[in-house]
Amino acid sequence: MSRLISYEKKNTPVHKLSGFTKLVFFIVWCMASALTFDTRILLTMLVMGLIIYKISDVKWKQVSTIFAAVMFFMVINLTCIFFFAPYQGTVIYGTKTEIAHLFGNYSLTQEQLFYEFNVFIKYFTVIPAVFIFLTTTDPSELASSLNGIGVPYSIAYSLEIALRYIPDVQDEFRRIKNAQEARGIEMSNKGRLIDRIKNVAIIIFPLLFSTMERIDVVSNAMELRGFGKKKTRSWYSRKPLRTADYAVIVFIILFFVATMVITYADGSRYFNPFV
Amino acid sequence: MNFKIGIKEVVAMGIGTALFVVLTNVQIPLIVVPNTALQPRMAILAFLSAVFGPIVGLVVGLVGHALGDALFYGSVWWSWVIPDGIVGLAIGFFANKFAVKEGGFVNSKNIILFNIVQVVVNAVAWIICAPVLDILIFAEPANKVFAQGAFAFLGNIVVIGILGTILLVAYSKIAGGSNNLQAED
Numbered sequence: 001m002s003r004l005i006s007y008e009k010k011n012t013p014v015h016k017l018s019g020f021t022k023l024v025f026f027i028v029w030c031m032a033s034a035l036t037f038d039t040r041i042l043l044t045m046l047v048m049g050l051i052i053y054k055i056s057d058v059k060w061k062q063v064s065t066i067f068a069a070v071m072f073f074m075v076i077n078l079t080c081i082f083f084f085a086p087y088q089g090t091v092i093y094g095t096k097t098e099i100a101h102l103f104g105n106y107s108l109t110q111e112q113l114f115y116e117f118n119v120f121i122k123y124f125t126v127i128p129a130v131f132i133f134l135t136t137t138d139p140s141e142l143a144s145s146l147n148g149i150g151v152p153y154s155i156a157y158s159l160e161i162a163l164r165y166i167p168d169v170q171d172e173f174r175r176i177k178n179a180q181e182a183r184g185i186e187m188s189n190k191g192r193l194i195d196r197i198k199n200v201a202i203i204i205f206p207l208l209f210s211t212m213e214r215i216d217v218v219s220n221a222m223e224l225r226g227f228g229k230k231k232t233r234s235w236y237s238r239k240p241l242r243t244a245d246y247a248v249i250v251f252i253i254l255f256f257v258a259t260m261v262i263t264y265a266d267g268s269r270y271f272n273p274f275v
Numbered sequence: 276m277n278f279k280i281g282i283k284e285v286v287a288m289g290i291g292t293a294l295f296v297v298l299t300n301v302q303i304p305l306i307v308v309p310n311t312a313l314q315p316r317m318a319i320l321a322f323l324s325a326v327f328g329p330i331v332g333l334v335v336g337l338v339g340h341a342l343g344d345a346l347f348y349g350s351v352w353w354s355w356v357i358p359d360g361i362v363g364l365a366i367g368f369f370a371n372k373f374a375v376k377e378g379g380f381v382n383s384k385n386i387i388l389f390n391i392v393q394v395v396v397n398a399v400a401w402i403i404c405a406p407v408l409d410i411l412i413f414a415e416p417a418n419k420v421f422a423q424g425a426f427a428f429l430g431n432i433v434v435i436g437i438l439g440t441i442l443l444v445a446y447s448k449i450a451g452g453s454n455n456l457q458a459e460d
Binding site for chain 2: 006030034063066069070073080084092123126128131133134144154155157162163166168173200204209211223227228
């Protein structure tokens with residue numbers, strides 16, 4: 001199993017921002033990317049994403065395996081779109097400029113290529129944001145800053161527990177898988193579907209039951225230490241919001257409004273170079 | 276309905292999300308339609324919602340899917356994150372009825388109810404919600420996303436129906452019994 005992306009302590013302007021600021025930035029950024037289909041805005045976002053990626057000093061080594069996975073997914077998805085709907089672009093942009101006839105009902109059109117290019121960069125605006133968010137945000141600090149702006153601390157705490165326990169559960173998963181393989185259980189993709197479900201169940205059963213036990217142990221420990229008895233709690237890693245945080249939050253909100261105005265100014269969410 | 280969040284629910288949301296994330300790339304691929312596969316983690320989501328209620332189900336579905344996407348695939352497909360949240364939330368509404376922890380999930384009435392609920396919920400989530408969001412966000416061709424949605428629906432009802440039911444019955448038997456002693460003949 002590949003190593004997961006994780007937080008790395010560094011001293012860059014992005015690392016110094018509060019976790020809350022980065023979460024707000026990330027979510028608003030995703031919303032902007034989801035709502036627009038304007039090529040100019042998507043390209044601007046792509047460039048901005050790459051600049052912030054550079055500033056935040058993310059090492060290529062940290063993210064390269066994930067990058068390969070997402071590229072693989074994109075290639076399949078774009079091919080799939082073409083085979084299901086070779087004229088989707090023509091429908092969206094309203095014109096039809098053929099480049100070459102391929103076979104049967106399929107021909108390659110400029111509109112289709114442009115549409116798929118848009119889908120492609122739309123995904124690509126989110127990828128740097130994900131990498132930056134995951135590698136520059138300290139989970140404990142994120143939980144404390146979420147609580148700081150009014151999220152109930154039980155919810156903030158559960159997010160912190162999730163991030164804290166992913167490596168542990170992953171280790172447990174690996175141990176159980178190795179043990180079952182040692183018993184001679186076939187884990188590869190051979191065999192009938194029902195056998196494969198059975199083999200997965202053989203891992204999931206012990207994993208789920210040990211997880212339920214872990215939930216009991218951890219919640220008993222927290223109860224013993226008086227978790228949830230008071231309305232507020234203090235945090236070791238609390239960082240108050242600073243001027244830079246407010247500046248970033250104001251910027252991303254203005255940026256979002258601007259993208260929406262530019263995208264929908266001509267009444268359509270698509271930027272159309274064909275008319 | 277169980278909307279109260281106690282310590283146990285807080286921990287269940289956290290560790291449950293972690294488990295859901297870890298199982299993200301444990302998949303049984305179906306070759307027919309690209310980017311869809313049998314996802315054993317859906318059985319875990321159904322299990323946790325049926326045991327701990329709607330809030331835990333919603334959080335595990337939303338946060339678990341978003342984090343899993345981000346950690347394993349480097350991007351977040353919000354159009355498929357939201358349906359997972361819906362599945363977790365809706366199954367959780369029936370948590371009190373199932374009474375899994377009290378040993379109530381051993382009779383066939385609850386098992387049938389659970390499966391009716393999960394089929395209906397999955398239909399809403401994957402045949403309606405996910406494709407519509409895909410079209411709204413990515414303007415993807417309708418026939419492609421509805422085909423993907425239909426396969427996700429089939430895959431998920433199979434996984435939850437078989438694996439989810441077995442897990443719940445087994446857990447209910449263990450958790451419900453006050454002891455493991457049996458009268459000897």
